[in-house]
Amino acid sequence: MTSARKSISINTTRQLWTQCGGFCQNPSCNKPLFREVEGSSVSIANVAHIIGHGGSGPRSDHELAEHIDRDGLANLIMLCLECHKVVDELESRFSVEKMQAWKKAHAGKIVSLFSIPDIRDERELLIEVNDLLEENAALFRECGPYSENVLGGSGGDGLIIWKKRCLDTILPNNQKIIELIDRNKRNFKYPWELYRRMLEYKIHADAFQDNCLTDQKINDYKLFPRSFDYYVKIQLGIDSENPQVAEKQELEFRYNTVQTFIERFLNTHSAIQSLQELNRGTMLVSLCDGRKLKVFVTNTYFFTNYTLERVLEVDPAVDAIICASPAGKYTEEAKKQCIDMNVGLFMLGEFMGAINYSGNRYLNYLTRYDREKRKDDLRQLTRGAAPPSGTRVFVFGSFMRRKHYNDIDILIVYQEPADSSGLELFRSNIERMIRNRFGNSDLTIASEREFSTLSFDHDNLLQLYP
Structure with a gap:
């Protein structure tokens, strides 16, 4: 009996990011899951299954395999591309128990970084929250998408700086604001108005995190609730502009x-x-x-x-x-x-x-930059999926022609006699990696002899490997 694959929910991805803090959860690695390459931020984050899908997936013979949700939070760990490949290919060296221990220890370290104090004076707590909001606001004014730093620049450096500040300061500040209020809510009379207003702020913080860290976007994206900042400042006696006036x-x-x-x-x-x-x-x-x-x-x-x-x-x-x-x-x-x-x-x-x-x-116009980015991402995935010797890999179809595409057409061409087991492992790897990164794929496998007889409706066959 095998468990069916399903897409990993946005809520699960959010929780994984909260637990990992933006770092690989392998304790011997711990590298940041965003890498700077010539001024651009590149994600190397991979959601890995501790117990893999099917009967032949990594660690799928474990006694828990038939009793867990394999796409649930408890069975997922956030790793970098390199560590994901290592733990799956050398699965016998990385047991379920070891990977679960990694995850637990790492999550504990991230929680300890916040060192949320026990606060029983509401003004003291409001000051802590306001200081964090002020730091975020200053960064938004100086580096944000509507700042002169971004609007006046022509080289794109402003946007790179903004993304860095989101990752290293604004996201952690958002999380600390939420934790400060949530962990101290029992210290104040119920119902606590600040807690109620924080929940509205949390909707924005979750959506903002999705926007910064993942490719999963949601339609009910909530902008920064000015009423939350306004409430905090009014309670502290700080003059603050009415939210409606500021928005106008x-x-x-x-x-x-x-x-x-x-x-x-x-x-x-x-x-x-x-x-x-x-x-x-x-x-x-x-x-x-x-x-x-x-x-x-x-x-x-x-x-x-x-x-x-x-x-x-x-x-x-x-x-x-x-x-x-x-x-x-x-x-x-x-x-x-x-x-x-x-x-x-x-x-x-x-x-x-x-x-x-x-x-x-x-x-459906696709910019040259987007086309090259898609090509480079697919090439990286292909190399990481362990293609057998002599294999050639091509991409064609709407993925390289259109902004909006239905699936990704991949052609795998092998030399005869075929390495059946290696070819099947490669097919499984690349299908999984493409689905995690882009969505559905349509894979065709052909021998060199069969490939020579194929014709394509559009002349956009692009070789990815070697």
Whole structure:
């Protein structure tokens, strides 16, 4: 009897990140799960199964194998790419009990770092919380996605600095704020108003962590609740601007940055004939090929299906939406919904490339950077999946042509006579690794003789290995 695979939930991933603190949980490694490569942050984090799937997975012969949820939190550990490969290939040296002990000891170290004090004076606790909020706010003003450091820069260094500050300061501060209030809640009269307001803040902190640490995005992403910061300051007697006033001022500020993007990039674009501002968020873009696009420009930090509904309430006739925040993102679900509605959803750089094309190539435009990133990531995964000698691996199809894809088409070509066991192990490894990183894959295995007879609808066959 084998256990069926299922996707690991966002909530489980959050708990794993909380336990690991951003470091490999192998005690002889403990390396950071983000590596800096030529100024860019690269994730080397891997969610590893202590007891693997199926009857032949790593440690799958353990007595607990038939009694646990193999995709549950208790059976998962966060490792770097190298350690994941080592513990699975040398499974006899890394027992279930040893890996469980790693995880427990590591989680204990992370908890101890916070050293949450027992506080019975509410003002003292509020001061602790406010100091952490102030540090986060200062970093957001100086390094955040709407700071002059990001908006005024052209080399991308501002965004790199912002991501570093998120990882080394803002995320730990968020966690400490939550722990300070949660662990001391029994010290104050029930119901405790600060605890209730913290729960709203926690929704934002969880979503922000997802945005920083994983590729799993959620549609109910909650922005920073200004009312939480306002409440803390009012209780301490600190003058603070009403949240509604502050949000209005911030919207005005963000609107001005949209104008900056338009003047700096779009006015001189070779594919644009003219630009006409229709209102504070919408413009009419006349292209040199005769098309006219009604474009809604938003500086929303995180664009979701919910955001799309709000945009369409303002103007249901838009042809394109630009997410102009340089640190912003949109969800895959929002992108897919826009494509289905024949509406283009782009980051600014994507829009500048997409308008050179029409139809599906316009809606599904994939930047050269994204294409190269996908190729490099697949190459890394392929090398790490132990391909047998003489094997060639190719990728083709929509993954290399389109922003939104259904699956990843992989072709494995082997030399005869085939190393059946090595080929099956490689197929299993690469399928698992691609699913964990990108989603579903469609694998085809062919001999060199069979490969010579194959034809493809699109000429985008790319060799990944060797």
